Amino acid sequence: MLAFITRRALLAIPVLLGIIVVVFLLIRAIPGDPCSALLGERATAEACARFDAANGLNEPIYVQLGIYMRDVVTFNLGESIRFSRPVNQLLVERLPLTTELALSALALAVLVGVPMGILAARKHNTIFDSGTMAFANIGVSMPVFWLGLMLAYLFALVLRDTPFVLPPSGRLTAGVFSVPYFEIWGWELQEGSFWAKFHEYMANHYMFNSLITGQWGTLRDAARHMILPAMALATIPLAIIARITRSSLLEVMGKDYIRTARAKGAGESSVVGSHALRNALLPVVTIVGLQLGVLLGGAVLTETIFNLPGIGRALFDAITGRDYAIVQGFTVIVASIYVIVNLLVDLSYAYLDPRIRIE
Amino acid sequence: MSEQQEHDRHLSSLRVVMPRHKALEQLELRARDPERLYEEPLSQWRLALRRFRGRRSGMIGLGIVVGLILVALLAPVIAPYDPVQVLIGREDVQRRASPCVHILGCDEETPQHILGTDGNVRDEFSRIIYGSRISLTLGFSTVTLALVVGGTLGALAGYRGGWLDNIIMRVMDVVLGFPALLLAIAIVAVLGRGIRNALIAIAIVTMPHYARVMRAQVLSIKESDYVAAARALGATSTQILVRRVIPNALTPLVVLATLGVATAILEAAGLSFLGLGAQPPAPEWGAMLAEERNQVFTAPHLVFFPGLAIMITVLGFNLMGDGLRDALDPTLHG
Numbered sequence: 001m002l003a004f005i006t007r008r009a010l011l012a013i014p015v016l017l018g019i020i021v022v023v024f025l026l027i028r029a030i031p032g033d034p035c036s037a038l039l040g041e042r043a044t045a046e047a048c049a050r051f052d053a054a055n056g057l058n059e060p061i062y063v064q065l066g067i068y069m070r071d072v073v074t075f076n077l078g079e080s081i082r083f084s085r086p087v088n089q090l091l092v093e094r095l096p097l098t099t100e101l102a103l104s105a106l107a108l109a110v111l112v113g114v115p116m117g118i119l120a121a122r123k124h125n126t127i128f129d130s131g132t133m134a135f136a137n138i139g140v141s142m143p144v145f146w147l148g149l150m151l152a153y154l155f156a157l158v159l160r161d162t163p164f165v166l167p168p169s170g171r172l173t174a175g176v177f178s179v180p181y182f183e184i185w186g187w188e189l190q191e192g193s194f195w196a197k198f199h200e201y202m203a204n205h206y207m208f209n210s211l212i213t214g215q216w217g218t219l220r221d222a223a224r225h226m227i228l229p230a231m232a233l234a235t236i237p238l239a240i241i242a243r244i245t246r247s248s249l250l251e252v253m254g255k256d257y258i259r260t261a262r263a264k265g266a267g268e269s270s271v272v273g274s275h276a277l278r279n280a281l282l283p284v285v286t287i288v289g290l291q292l293g294v295l296l297g298g299a300v301l302t303e304t305i306f307n308l309p310g311i312g313r314a315l316f317d318a319i320t321g322r323d324y325a326i327v328q329g330f331t332v333i334v335a336s337i338y339v340i341v342n343l344l345v346d347l348s349y350a351y352l353d354p355r356i357r358i359e
Numbered sequence: 360m361s362e363q364q365e366h367d368r369h370l371s372s373l374r375v376v377m378p379r380h381k382a383l384e385q386l387e388l389r390a391r392d393p394e395r396l397y398e399e400p401l402s403q404w405r406l407a408l409r410r411f412r413g414r415r416s417g418m419i420g421l422g423i424v425v426g427l428i429l430v431a432l433l434a435p436v437i438a439p440y441d442p443v444q445v446l447i448g449r450e451d452v453q454r455r456a457s458p459c460v461h462i463l464g465c466d467e468e469t470p471q472h473i474l475g476t477d478g479n480v481r482d483e484f485s486r487i488i489y490g491s492r493i494s495l496t497l498g499f500s501t502v503t504l505a506l507v508v509g510g511t512l513g514a515l516a517g518y519r520g521g522w523l524d525n526i527i528m529r530v531m532d533v534v535l536g537f538p539a540l541l542l543a544i545a546i547v548a549v550l551g552r553g554i555r556n557a558l559i560a561i562a563i564v565t566m567p568h569y570a571r572v573m574r575a576q577v578l579s580i581k582e583s584d585y586v587a588a589a590r591a592l593g594a595t596s597t598q599i600l601v602r603r604v605i606p607n608a609l610t611p612l613v614v615l616a617t618l619g620v621a622t623a624i625l626e627a628a629g630l631s632f633l634g635l636g637a638q639p640p641a642p643e644w645g646a647m648l649a650e651e652r653n654q655v656f657t658a659p660h661l662v663f664f665p666g667l668a669i670m671i672t673v674l675g676f677n678l679m680g681d682g683l684r685d686a687l688d689p690t691l692h693g
Contacts, residue, residue, distance in 0.1 A: 014532075015532050015533055016536075018529065018530070018532070018536065019536050019537065022533055023545075026546070030548050031549070137416070137674060137678060141621065141625070141670050141671075141673035143625060143628055143632075143645070143648075143666055143673075145629065145632045145649075146662070146667075146669065146670070147666075149648070149655045149662050149666070150666070152655065153655050153656060156656075157656050293537075293539065294538070296541065297538040297539055297540030298540070300540060300541065300633070301540075301629055301632065301633070304633065315541065315544075316633060319544055320548060320635075322548075331545070334541060335536055335537050335538070338536065338537070339536050
């Protein structure tokens, strides 16, 4: 197992390096230079020369790549040209929202999708089964941005006088605050230190922060703001998970060991629960991991629709606004998360199914 | 051929389309009628066609796709207005007017706009009809590009092997290392906004899937007896690749390509929604939706209908792709 883990982990390294190089080259290939993008009419030749020198933009390209590699490895992601703030700081402020959004959506997709798939397989060829399949087919064909807008219309306008009303944008209602846990607990953090940043980052997960500190009003408000974006983002993964669970369980139910289990007199719930499900859920694990890419891409659209200041939206703004540092930093972070999660999925799969380890 | 062999041959040709007990039943029927016993077994494609017709969802998908192609071709006949014509000052049309259909009880005085008018006082229905042209063209050309380039790279990688295989597939791994939409956004940022560049970007991010499938196919076909036979007859590598390997590898690619059209249309709509794809005044569904998205609370129909059009189109290709997969690959029956 250890050899397998090492081999898989080593395989991920060239991919990560490739990603860093691709991002670097893509950024350099974007037409227009950051100087004129930022300074606009003030971008005289002289001002641009100063600007380029200050930002290391007049070094040869391979030197820039070398500097960039070093910076990524040491987690020094540079400074956003537009915000005049370190990319790390922006990451601390914005990544938690995207994480909470993606995890809420994933939880929704798994908690609804898996039981739905199991029920559809158990009631194979009934109305419930065809209903689930129809739902799954429509679900994977749904444009995230359309669904988001329609949900906002339904829950914020049509249902505005009912208890089901939900806010269509933002993270918290104006006037509601999430007080960081380290302030509530009176921790003395040294300003600018790594741990201060770390705790600030953790506290920016509003739902997590308000949960551990018992700010119930804030928790409720943050959760209500999260429902619509999470629903919009979860639909495609939910549909895919329900489909895979169903077909995988159907396949397993036809296997010999299920017949054996039945033959020895095991009850239906025991056959499904302890014999079939364990094996049927293996492909589901892989699919859940793969959905993360869909979620991260979908986050750009979801955050745009619901006015959420996460990294998806920030990344989009940075790409179109030629903010080199943000694009470089955020893309590398997002792609690394993606590669690492896929690595973890591979490993968990090997753990669950010993046959995979022998290749 | 002995009687037993004959029996087995017919049984196996029937077994591809139906379960064992039904196949036996059919065989019995045929045996009673000597004329039918010696019917030629159906070819692989005829069998696939028969299986495809048997799947209701696949047929629904095909129906949607054919319908959409007809709508796109007949757009000038169906659409009552020019999709980019601003109707201001004509027959007192209102800006962002609600849908009005006379036979459904809409006041005869108000001009008829089946799906209302948009923020620039253009007929929404005509725009959606013409939008099918853009989406279908985008979907088909993106997939063609990804299929041709990705498929060729995959075939080369699988056929040649060695360092070339390594380089091609590692590059594909890197492309797959990005969330697709993010990489597409970055590529459009490099190439510039517009439909053509969105098309190229989506083709690039979906290419690795075709390359991988093609490579896997080629790897298995390469070892087959008929390729060995062709080589023994003195065929060159290119001849073998083009005449023997690629045609036999196409089946899974056809399925992948059909599903790929759905993905491409969805992603293109996403890019257009973000302002990176189709540019105004082109009647592209994603862009139409984006233009009116701030009016969702006052004129929801301008968001609802373009989105519905995207969903139906994508659904059509998804259903058709699933049906094709079931028809072309009997081992996947379940």
